[in-house]
Amino acid sequence: MTGTVSPWRIRGLEDGDIDQVVRIWEESRETDADPAAGLAEVLTAVRAGAPAVVAEVGDQVVGAAVSATAAERGWVLRLTIARPWRHHGMGSALLAALEARLAEAGVRRIGALLPRGEVGEQAFANSGYTGRPDLGYFEKVLAADSAEATILDQLGGSVPETGLWEHIAGMDAEKSLIERRLVLPLENRRTAERYRLEPPRAVVLFGPPGTGKTTFARAVASRLRWAFVEVVPHRLAADPQGVAGGLRELFSRVDHLDEVVLFFDEAEEIASERRDPTTLAHRVTNELLKLIPPFRRRDRRLLICATNAVRSLDQAFLRPGRFDYLIPVGPPDAEARRAIWTRYLGPDRAAGIDLDALVLASDRFTPADIEYAARTAAQTAFERHLAEGDGHAADPRRLTEDHLSAIAHTRPSLTEEDIRTFDQDLRNAARV
Numbered sequence: 060m061t062g063t064v065s066p067w068r069i070r071g072l073e074d075g076d077i078d079q080v081v082r083i084w085e086e087s088r089e090t091d092a093d094p095a096a097g098l099a100e101v102l103t104a105v106r107a108g109a110p111a112v113v114a115e116v117g118d119q120v121v122g123a124a125v126s127a128t129a130a131e132r133g134w135v136l137r138l139t140i141a142r143p144w145r146h147h148g149m150g151s152a153l154l155a156a157l158e159a160r161l162a163e164a165g166v167r168r169i170g171a172l173l174p175r176g177e178v179g180e181q182a183f184a185n186s187g188y189t190g191r192p193d194l195g196y197f198e199k200v201l202a203a204d205s206a207e208a209t210i211l212d213q214l215g216g217s218v219p220e221t222g223l224w225e226h227i228a229g230m231d232a233e234k235s236l237i238e239r240r241l242v243l244p245l246e247n248r249r250t251a252e253r254y255r256l257e258p259p260r261a262v263v264l265f266g267p268p269g270t271g272k273t274t275f276a277r278a279v280a281s282r283l284r285w286a287f288v289e290v291v292p293h294r295l296a297a298d299p300q301g302v303a304g305g306l307r308e309l310f311s312r313v314d315h316l317d318e319v320v321l322f323f324d325e326a327e328e329i330a331s332e333r334r335d336p337t338t339l340a341h342r343v344t345n346e347l348l349k350l351i352p353p354f355r356r357r358d359r360r361l362l363i364c365a366t367n368a369v370r371s372l373d374q375a376f377l378r379p380g381r382f383d384y385l386i387p388v389g390p391p392d393a394e395a396r397r398a399i400w401t402r403y404l405g406p407d408r409a410a411g412i413d414l415d416a417l418v419l420a421s422d423r424f425t426p427a428d429i430e431y432a433a434r435t436a437a438q439t440a441f442e443r444h445l446a447e448g449d450g451h452a453a454d455p456r457r458l459t460e461d462h463l464s465a466i467a468h469t470r471p472s473l474t475e476e477d478i479r480t481f482d483q484d485l486r487n488a489a490r491v
């Protein structure tokens with residue numbers, strides 16, 4: 060670019076640039092390989108004041124270089140350039156500006172670790188960096204990224220154990236829908252992008268109590284191996300800055316996590332209709348409406364809101380553009396109840412028991428009701444065994460009776476009215 064005025068301007072990275080820089084990072088990656096330093100590590104370096112520069116065209120940030128330093132050693136953690144600006148020498152310009160700042164900070168040797176084929180290889184070569192094919196990179200992670208682990212801990216989150224997805228019995232329609240719309244596009248982001256399928260960022264699960272909304276949300280995190288953070292609305296109310304302040308604080312912490320499912324249970328408590336603009340609900344809903352767009356701009360995160368009362372959610376909250384899908388999780392039909400009974404009985408006992416009778420008798424039962432009835436029946440059989448010995452305690456006919464009696468003593472969570480309301484919601488609200 061000698062002799063011409065470059066169309067960009069290079070300056071130090073400022074706090075307000077972070078959103079835009081992160082977006083370019085996510086959009087402009089060339090490979091599926093993860094960079095040596097994760098996003099949380101890069102953001103930590105930026106916040107700690109390590110040298111970092113951006114390239115700006117007009118008021119648009121279109122490239123960035125971020126470093127970390129340790130005594131005389133500096134590392135280029137990320138070099139990123141928006142696609143339209145590749146091959147114009149911007150990478151070398153960013154590196155030159157970064158080097159000047161690193162030199163000023165006392166750095167004498169600069170290294171960079173790049174996945175093969177990633178953006179920047181050419182810029183490093185052009186800027187006098189020597190490839191070191193004789194060096195291999197070894198890595199060991201001691202208890203997840205510690206800053207991240209601390210934040211996750213403070214938020215009461217964790218990465219759920221594997222196998223939760225497989226543990227969901229029956230509910231085949233819901234399972235297949237949630238797998239296709241949520242899990243697969245997030246698991247295969249590059250492929251989704253090839254077909255211009257935007258992976259989902261935010262969804263609502265709605266349905267009567269006990270049908271498995273929380274179970275599905277955790278199972279999605281388990282499938283993705285992402286952290287799971289559950290928000291309980293009334294706990295936010297305890298925040299000294301009020302619910303709205305609590306929400307802001309929560310989202311800013313979640314921002315530090317690399318991969319996370321953020322789960323809001325009882326979303327209607329937060330995002331209810333804002334009839335009266337002076338109410339708390341109004342302020343809180345407005346706050347949430349403001350927080351969703353920046354959340355949506357980041358990859359590798361999914362907001363799941365669960366609610367029993369999709370009707371009472373604010374219409375502005377539900378508008379397309381905020382939530383990608385509104386997915387119903389309904390009461391289990393006979394086939395699903397059979398699968399759920401089998402899960403709680405275990406395959407051995409299920410073989411002898413009159414499943415048809417159980418399925419029929421447990422009409423209007425949710426998975427939670429079935430779980431409860433199965434437990435009651437198991438308790439009865441167990442006590443009989445202790446009282447009478449092994450003799451007939453495990454006789455399948457008696458076990459069937461135990462279960463039918465447990466069903467009779469369990470009040471179904473769902474009324475006919477609940478089911479009608481859900482059917483209405485299904486027609487009016489579902490967006491799948």
Ligand SMILES: Nc1ncnc2c1ncn2[C@@H]1O[C@H](COP(=O)(O)OP(=O)(O)OP(=O)(O)O)[C@@H](O)[C@H]1O
Pocket residue numbers: 226227228229230266267268269270271272273274275324365366367399402426427428430
């Ligand atoms: N498909 C399923 N197979 C087996 N167990 C299930 C299934 N769905 C839910 N359960 C069990 O039923 C119980 C209730 O499920 P969950 O808490 O996910 O319901 P929910 O829809 O979130 O309820 P709420 O609206 O009350 O929050 C849990 O103990 C869960 O393990």
Ligand SMILES: [Mg+2]
Pocket residue numbers: 272273274324365
């Ligand atoms: Mg729940």
